[in-house]
Amino acid sequence: NNPPWPAYRGYHEYSFAYATMGQRLPTILGKGIEDVVLTLNQEYDEERIVDLVKCIERMDALKQELQGQAKLRPIIDDGEADVALWNKLIAKYFQGKTFMNAPWLFAEAYKYRRLQESFSVSKHWKNYDVFFRQKCDTFSRSSEAVFELSMRFAEPFTLRPNLSPEEQLEAERLMFLELTQICLWGNSTDLSLLINMTEDQIKSLQSTGGDHLAATEKNILGNHMKRLWETVVNLRASTGGRIDFVLDNAGFELYCDCVYADFLIQSGLAKEVRFHGKRYPWFVSDVTKKDWDWLLNSMVYGHLFPKASQEEIDSLRRLGMRWKQYEKEGKWVYEQHPFWCTGYTFWELHNEAPDLFLHLSRSDLVFFKGDLNHRKLTYDCAAPPSTDFEIAIGPMASAAGAPRICSLRTIKSDVVVGFGPDGDELAEKLDKEEPGWKISGKYAVVLLSEGRPG
Numbered sequence: 001n002n003p004p005w006p007a008y009r010g011y012h013e014y015s016f017a018y019a020t021m022g023q024r025l026p027t028i029l030g031k032g033i034e035d036v037v038l039t040l041n042q043e044y045d046e047e048r049i050v051d052l053v054k055c056i057e058r059m060d061a062l063k064q065e066l067q068g069q070a071k072l073r074p075i076i077d078d079g080e081a082d083v084a085l086w087n088k089l090i091a092k093y094f095q096g097k098t099f100m101n102a103p104w105l106f107a108e109a110y111k112y113r114r115l116q117e118s119f120s121v122s123k124h125w126k127n128y129d130v131f132f133r134q135k136c137d138t139f140s141r142s143s144e145a146v147f148e149l150s151m152r153f154a155e156p157f158t159l160r161p162n163l164s165p166e167e168q169l170e171a172e173r174l175m176f177l178e179l180t181q182i183c184l185w186g187n188s189t190d191l192s193l194l195i196n197m198t199e200d201q202i203k204s205l206q207s208t209g210g211d212h213l214a215a216t217e218k219n220i221l222g223n224h225m226k227r228l229w230e231t232v233v234n235l236r237a238s239t240g241g242r243i244d245f246v247l248d249n250a251g252f253e254l255y256c257d258c259v260y261a262d263f264l265i266q267s268g269l270a271k272e273v274r275f276h277g278k279r280y281p282w283f284v285s286d287v288t289k290k291d292w293d294w295l296l297n298s299m300v301y302g303h304l305f306p307k308a309s310q311e312e313i314d315s316l317r318r319l320g321m322r323w324k325q326y327e328k329e330g331k332w333v334y335e336q337h338p339f340w341c342t343g344y345t346f347w348e349l350h351n352e353a354p355d356l357f358l359h360l361s362r363s364d365l366v367f368f369k370g371d372l373n374h375r376k377l378t379y380d381c382a383a384p385p386s387t388d389f390e391i392a393i394g395p396m397a398s399a400a401g402a403p404r405i406c407s408l409r410t411i412k413s414d415v416v417v418g419f420g421p422d423g424d425e426l427a428e429k430l431d432k433e434e435p436g437w438k439i440s441g442k443y444a445v446v447l448l449s450e451g452r453p454g
């Protein structure tokens with residue numbers, strides 16, 4: 001039940017795995033420690049201080065293990081719902097492995113689980129998020145794109161009067177395609193890659209204007225957006241569906257996801273949207289429930305943007321209030337299944353989390369956002385770029401009950417599939433002409449799999 005291609009590993013020097021395991025992860029941990037020190041310096045209660053110092057010691061030890069070829073050990077039973085899943089996986093495949101010679105996807109996920117453990121075994125700091133400050137800060141520095149969107153979308157979506165039915169549908173189609181791209185490119189602001197972003201860098205990543213979107217569409221190297229539109233229109237014509245988002249990053253990306261989901265609800269393309277987040281801090285910027293609440297509450301009550309005009313603040317508040325109302329009415333639901341924070345790929349989802357698989361199979365369309373979700377869908381292995389998406393995701397396309405899936409991913413790591421019949425040549429050309437094209441986030445894919453009835 002595994003794909004025929006080898007999975008990337010830390011010692012593969014040609015792969016982004018090598019730089020990630022050797023340099024990026026120790027840097028991320030180091031920055032995490034700096035954050036805890038900041039908190040420590042603001043704490044006054046001795047018992048809490050001593051407790052937090054031990055968290056730092058555990059993070060330090062983890063950093064040593066990461067850099068010192070230590071063997072991966074089981075996860076301590078800290079009461080989290082995923083401990084059994086983790087230890088089963090370690091016992092079955094990764095006993096005696098190190099961070100460098102275990103598959104990259106697993107080893108990287110394991111690092112974030114061990115980081116969580118550094119806090120979960122403490123008394124006072126179980127829910128501490130070493131990335132929370134960074135996540136909030138980046139959103140606060142995204143004002144230009146945030147207001148560009150809120151000023152446009154705070155008013156409920158309406159079609160110009162006097163349009164013929166065909167013209168109405170065309171207007172909706174154009175809006176859908178634009179928002180799909182906004183949702184897609186929202187994924188390029190990923191804190192794990194852009195550790196010290198300047199305001200200008202953030203701005204250039206978040207440009208949302210129409211011209212920009214036309215230009216960026218040619219960077220979507222596997223593009224099923226047309227089919228995607230047909231799919232959602234058909235959904236509306238039948239029952240008006242349920243659409244799920246397996247979320248990726250907090251802050252600006254989540255904000256774009258919500259703008260998109262808002263349109264899906266308003267246009268009747270979806271009746272219900274379910275968002276799937278993480279139970280604890282994950283791959284630096286991934287969404288937790290705390291990030292979700294922070295975003296909606298900051299939009300409604302926050303003072304994040306001191307330079308903004310009253311009109312801008314009002315637009316953001318109205319948008320936030322509408323989204324909160326969706327939550328109250330059950331049109332938007334936030335969920336956090338333990339499986340999302342494990343080292344399993346999604347090839348194993350139907351076996352290791354059958355309840356979640358069944359739950360997803362009841363959805364009409366599941367969006368998987370971002371790079372990590374794409375790696376998990378595709379087993380993070382060296383499949384040829386011309387491989388069909390449906391083949392690359394294995395049981396998530398072929399198992400009975402597999403949901404309809406759409407991966408919205410800006411390319412930030414090695415695995416690329418779904419490029420079409422000439423995809424291998426295209427990738428080869430880019431390898432030659434634009435080294436680093438696979439980690440820049442400049443290119444993307446929008447890939448659809450129809451799923452299989454249960």
Ligand code: F6P
Pocket residue numbers: 020108187190192193248249283285369370371372373375412413
């Ligand atoms: O460490 C690499 C990685 O796992 C890549 O997936 C990507 O560079 C980043 O971390 C996460 O990206 P995303 O937030 O889009 O999943």
Ligand code: MG
Pocket residue numbers: 190248249283285286370372
């Ligand atoms: Mg992420």
